[in-house]
Amino acid sequence: MTAWRHCVGAGRLELALRRDYQESLALLQREIGFRHIRQHGLFSDGMGVHRPYGHGGERRVLHSFTYVDQVVDAYLALGVRPFVELGFMPPGLASGDQTVFWWRGNVTPPSDRAEWAALVRGTVAHLVDRYGLDEVRGWPIEVWNEPDLKDFWQHADQDAYHDLYEAAANAVKDVDASLQVGGPALSPGADDGWLPRFAEFVAARDVPIDFVSRHAYTSGAAQHVPFGVHQTLAPAATLLEQFAAPRRQLAGTALAGLPVHITEFNSSYRPDNPVHDTALHAAYLAPVVAGAGDLVDSFAYWTFCDVFEENGIPAALFHGGFGLLTHRQIRKPTFHLYAFLARMGDQVLARGEDHLVTRDGTGRVTVLAWAPVDHTGRGPAVAGHRVRLSVPIGQHAGTAYVARSSVSEEAGNAWAAWRELGSPRSPSARQLDALHEAAEPARRHHAAPVAQGRAELDLTLAAHEVTLVEVTAVHDETPPWWDDARLLGGPGRAAGSGSGGRDD
Template identity: 80%
Template sequence: MRITVAEQPVGRLNDAWRLAVGTGRFDLALRRDYQDSLALVQREIGFRHIRGHGLLSDGVGVHRPYEYQGRRHVRHAFGYVDQVIDAYLELGIRPFVELGFMPSGLASADQTVFWWQGNVTPPRSHNEWADLVRATVAHLVDRYGIDEVRGWPIEVWNEPDLKDFWQDADADAYHRLYEVSAHAVKDVDAGLQVGGPALSPGADDTWLPRFAEFVTDRKVPIDFVSRHAYTSGPAQHVPFGVHQDLAPAQRLLEQFASPRRLLAGTALAELPVYITEFNSSYRPDNPIHDTAFHAAYLAPVLAAGGDVVDSFAYWTFSDVFEEVGVPTALFHGGFGLLTHRQIRKPTFHLYAFMNRLGGQILARGADHLVTRDDTGRIAVLAWAPVDVTGREPVDNHTVRLSLPIADGTARSAFLLRSSVSDEAGNAWRAWCELGRPPSPTARQLDVLRQAAEPARRHASLPVAAGRVELDLHLTRHEVTLAEVSAVTDETPPWWDERRLLGREPS
């Protein structure tokens, strides 16, 4: 069935999908490959904020206790913080600040998480923690200016509902930490944004209402609510990796919407909701992240997520990431849109396609999103349905559209189509065909970069009665961007293609 797309917009495409993106721990941003990767992402996609763990962990060196004249003192040092944030701002991206994890010199116990051992215990002294938060936020304001830092959300901790991330998953202890932290932030400036509780997708439905009740009863500042979303099941471990089943992508949208459902009728009901992490698998070693399936799986989420939430941050922009250790191969199932050495994955291209969409929504459906920009260019994002069981993948799927052309004088339109699929724009598939080299040679890297390019084609389409008929035939796990623009024919009157090889016209 052909879908007739209306001439008038049915809505605006918001930028919730690009408001933030995730990253590996804070101090990884000091590395050249990290900054090269982020520069590429910003050039082709353009996120507004970046969020990661470990700002206050020992590797960044902010909290520095010492003894002097028989007394304990603390020095706050921001050399690494400055280098990282300076680099972020130069690349056109701003911090989404996460307050965590606990510096060892302030920790109440030695429980840690990740290969790099972020401490996840409450502070020995809440007063000293408050001093640390105030000093850090005040430094950011002094260095970057209050108007700038007021635009940086500040989130308190990460997934305190999980024992791995917060000792005993103690809600009361987290509420105390949030209260101290929020007041410390507001001590610096009342206009700064602070929020939480950054709950995991597995948090029970009582966590968020109890948090809302606590901050309301005690009049604790809160400017936004945050949680995370993933759709993978239990990990099936293999050496240096995992496999997991996946719920349908609709489950992500349901998780995005859950904070508003749980907070309905509370004092927090109207606050912005930020999904500060989302992906399919919660593991950084699941090969599904590297595949074309993954791009097609997430396409409907990117197309519709902004309808239910204010921001949803893909976890993460790059495979420069070491939560379970240093990766053992170029493609290792990392979260990133890019591998090490800046090989684009199919999901990178999904985001790059989103960046090419216009602001006016003309039509949307289960397999497509049609937009128009201020120049009249129409951009269609379309995707093949996926089967999360893997038993019945869709090999052929067609989206048929009748598109309005704003220029009433145009006789033709130019089509530029870019696609990724199992067979195109899929560097992971090429890597497999090369024998899965853990550390590709320079030539192999060149091959992978070429294989990562989307398939591109172009055509001239006739305009009849102000419309173009467009049939998008999609192969397995294909995501495509079709851009259609009216053509102004400026061919000179003497041009005759029959003379291209010197023949005289008959």
């Protein structure tokens, strides 16, 4: 039930030094609370870790952790820990000049294998020295990002990646054998032979590996417009098929049975697709987030906020960014999907194609329900979808308090409000206030009768609605003298009509 919470993605590591990023992460941790955070760029120039210099006529290398320490200190203070990604190649160690992204992460192999191993060993040793072995043992360490793609690894050379992985994994274990190391963080498009070949390599050479990782996205080719794209989407169930792929591909290999982490997932792989900002997106992902824990050990939403610059600096507040939050911490509908999950219990009572029912230690029952989504966009959004449930309550009779929070096309949809405001690229203070208000879920409540230990729910969902229903048994403490009829000084109930208390 908590695989969705294990990790979340973020923009490159140096962005964590920015105020907007830090404020967004603090909000995320207050309302959702992820355990780990993963991002690119640990060894890129912006973090200044690998510092070659000359002295005494020799080339030497200083490993500097000034910015790394600031970032990790801030993370631990907020209750989130690194899911470490080793990459990209420091320019002073790179064998070529191929880069990726606006911020130019170098994606070539190291010019010196021993120096690469020393960089990994020195970085991990520093983390252990500063934060303690018991702490860092809990931080997965992933080697590189999508080496099966030419954009992320020169020529997508699998043999070169194997060499990179072997040097890094052995360097991690040189620090301490109990540290977790894994990979290969494959893209959704990796051919079915990539992972089995990797398994054969690490088994043949007895290379350390503690977990397997890959990514998952469901969007088609980008249809470009200025400052954005549009894309087709495959059915959301395609994400679940991608999540299940590593265990299927590794069956019968030496890596069968290892933990599987989906270290990136979303609908679109583009940081400028407006679908990310919509209510449709939350309803589209709801069945995935509610059910994928049966398939993998974790799946990390990419990303937690729109402080993200792979395609350059965003040109508008809403720009189709990956984030659960925009700049300035406006909550998107998909943020609320995660926030709703964070309020659910840890005991799963029921799961269906449009709902998840849980209970917590206090007996509170929670229901997450979602409207169906036409991923093709060819028909109108489905409104009026009904979910009928009978939920167990910890008392035989009486009433239950039913609280419902919802986001949909009409509620908790700041993107729709932004469009109605004329899509202001740089909203004024008053407009920002309006957008924050529009991002609030619709909330309502009522009392429901409890009969034979159960309360009946009949939920009608609006278009693209995701709703959280919390059901709590009522222990009535209304004083016997209370009479609603006398609220404004009236005569009260007629004799024989019953004593005071709640009116039904």
